Amino acid sequence: MRTPDQHAAALSFLSHFSWTCVLIVENVQEAFDTFYHIALNILNTFYPVHTITISNRDPHFVTPRIKALLRHRNRLMHRGLTSAAEALTKRIGARITEHNRTIFSQSPSGNKEMWELVRKVTGKDSSKLSSYANQQATAEQLNKHFAEISRDFHYESPLQKSTAFFSQHIFTEYSVFRMLDKIKPTSMGLDGLPDWFIRLAAPAITLPLTHLFNISLDRSTVPTQWKSVRISPVPKVRQPLSSQDYRPISITPILSRIMEKTLVKSMLYPILTHSDHSDSFIDQYAFRPTGSTTSALIFLFQQITLLLEDHDYIHLIALDFSKAFDTVRHHTLISKFSNFPLPDSLYNWLIDFLQNRSHQTKIGLNESSFLPINASIIQGSGLGPACFIFCASDLHPVHL
Numbered sequence: 001m002r003t004p005d006q007h008a009a010a011l012s013f014l015s016h017f018s019w020t021c022v023l024i025v026e027n028v029q030e031a032f033d034t035f036y037h038i039a040l041n042i043l044n045t046f047y048p049v050h051t052i053t054i055s056n057r058d059p060h061f062v063t064p065r066i067k068a069l070l071r072h073r074n075r076l077m078h079r080g081l082t083s084a085a086e087a088l089t090k091r092i093g094a095r096i097t098e099h100n101r102t103i104f105s106q107s108p109s110g111n112k113e114m115w116e117l118v119r120k121v122t123g124k125d126s127s128k129l130s131s132y133a134n135q136q137a138t139a140e141q142l143n144k145h146f147a148e149i150s151r152d153f154h155y156e157s158p159l160q161k162s163t164a165f166f167s168q169h170i171f172t173e174y175s176v177f178r179m180l181d182k183i184k185p186t187s188m189g190l191d192g193l194p195d196w197f198i199r200l201a202a203p204a205i206t207l208p209l210t211h212l213f214n215i216s217l218d219r220s221t222v223p224t225q226w227k228s229v230r231i232s233p234v235p236k237v238r239q240p241l242s243s244q245d246y247r248p249i250s251i252t253p254i255l256s257r258i259m260e261k262t263l264v265k266s267m268l269y270p271i272l273t274h275s276d277h278s279d280s281f282i283d284q285y286a287f288r289p290t291g292s293t294t295s296a297l298i299f300l301f302q303q304i305t306l307l308l309e310d311h312d313y314i315h316l317i318a319l320d321f322s323k324a325f326d327t328v329r330h331h332t333l334i335s336k337f338s339n340f341p342l343p344d345s346l347y348n349w350l351i352d353f354l355q356n357r358s359h360q361t362k363i364g365l366n367e368s369s370f371l372p373i374n375a376s377i378i379q380g381s382g383l384g385p386a387c388f389i390f391c392a393s394d395l396h397p398v399h400l
Contacts, residue, residue: 007200010046014204017042022208028215032223035208036191043197061099066092142233143361143368145243149326150359150373158334158351160220163344170266171213171259177206179258187232189253191225198254213259220348224356226256228370229378231361248326250359250380260382263346268386271340280393287385325388326376330354333377333391340390353383 022038025031052064062070069092076085180202188194198205216222233246240246272281272288281288285296307314334351342350357378358370377387 010042010200013042013046014201017204019205019208023211028212028219028221029223031212031215032225035205035212036193036225039197039201039205040192042201043193047197061096063095063099066095066099069095139361139363139366139368142243142246142248142363143231143359143371145246146231146233146248146326146359146361147371147373149248150376152329152331152375155329155374156331157355158331160348160351161344163348167214167218168343168345169214170217171210171262173206173210175262176210176213176258177202179262180206180209183254183258186254187251189226189251189256190228190230191253191255193254195254209255213262216259217263217345217349220345220352222349222352226253226353227357229357229359229380230367231359233361233363248359248361248379250378252378252381257382263349264382264386267342267346268390271342272389277340281389283396284389284392287389325379325384328377328388328391329375333387336390336393339393350383350387 022035052067073085073088183195229250229252231248236247237245285291358372360370361368377384
C-alpha cells in the first residue's frame with residue numbers, strides 16, 4: 001500500500017532529479033534504456049514490491065489490493081490504533097461493494113446467469129481453479145497456439161524508405177503532460193511502469209518523454225521495451241473447450257500506447273476523412289472517428305431496402321473473419337500504407353514497430369515462455385485497429 005510519506009519522498013526526489021543524461025544521448029535505444037533504468041530505480045526505491053498471495057480459499061472479492069489493506073488493518077489493531085483501523089474497515093467495505101457492483105453490472109442474460117453471479121458473490125461458487133501444473137501447461141499451450149496463428153511462413157521483411165532527415169516534433173511538453181496526467185487505471189505492460197506511477201511522476205518525466213517520443217519518430221526507431229507483450233487470453237465462448245476458443249489480447253506498455261494513439265489521431269485519422277482518400281474507407285465503419293455499429297446497420301438496411309424495390313427477395317451473406325486481426329501479413333499491410341501520403345519517418349516507424357516482436361501468455365500466476373511472431377496487428381495496441389482499417393482499405397464488393 002502506498003503511503004503519503006512515500007508519495008512525498010518520491011515527488012521530492014523527482015522534482016530535484018535531472019534528466020539531462022536522457023536528453024543528451026544520441027542513440028534512440030540507449031536513450032530509452034537510460035530513461036527506464038532511472039524510472040525503474042526510482043519506482044523500486046520508493047515503492048518496493050510486496051508479495052501478496054491469493055489462494056483458492058479466499059473469497060472472490062479479495063483482490064491483492066484488498067488483502068494488503070486487510071493486513072494493514074490487522075497491524076493497526078495490534079498496535080491499539082482502533083480509530084484508524086475502523087476507518088480502514090470502511091474503505092475495505094467500500095472496495096468490496098464496488099467490486100460486487102461491477103460484477104452485477106455485466107447484465108446477466110437470464111435467471112441462470114444471475115444465480116451464478118449470486119453464488120459467486122456469496123462464496124458458494126462450485127467451480128474450482130485448476131492446479132498450478134495444469135495452469136502452466138495451459139499457458140504454454142495457448143501461447144504456442146497464438147504464436148502459430150501470428151506466424152507468416154512466407155514472411156518478407158518490408159523495405160524502409162530512404163529519405164532525408166526531417167524532424168516532425170508533433171509531441172509537445174504540454175500535450176505529453178496532459179496524456180500522462182489523464183491516464184486511466186489500466187494494466188501494466190512488461191516495461192514495469194504502472195499507470196499510477198506515470199501519473200505521479202508526470203511533472204518530472206514529461207520533458208524526457210517528449211524528447212524520447214520525438215526522436216523515436218524522427219529516427220523511426222521503436223525501443224525493444226515496447227516489442228515484448230503479455231497476452232491475456234479472453235474466452236470467445238461461454239465455456240471454452242480448446243485453444244481456438246480464446247482471443248489473444250495483448251497488454252502493451254502504457255507509454256507505447258500513448259505514443260501510438262497520438263500517431264493515429266494526428267497522422268492516420270486525417271487520411272481517413274481526406275477528400276482524396278475517403279472513398280477507400282467509405283465502407284469501413286469500425287475503429288474510426290466517424291464510424292459506428294449504428295452507421296453500419298443504417299447502410300445495410302438502406303441497401304436492402306433499395307434492392308427490394310426491384311427484386312422479390314435478396315440473399316444476405318455474413319462472413320465472420322475470426323482470425324483476421326492475428327493473420328495480417330506485415331509485408332501486405334506496409335505495402336498498403338505506401339499507397340497513402342504518410343511521412344517517411346512514420347512509414348519507417350511502422351515497419352520497425354512490427355518487426356522483431358514476441359509475446360508470452362499469462363493465466364493467473366503462471367507465465368509461458370516468450371515466442372516470436374511476424375504477423376498480426378497486435379490486439380490491444382493503440383495502432384492495431386487503425387492498421388486493420390488500412391489493411392482492409394482495398395477490399396470492396398464487386399456488386400451491391
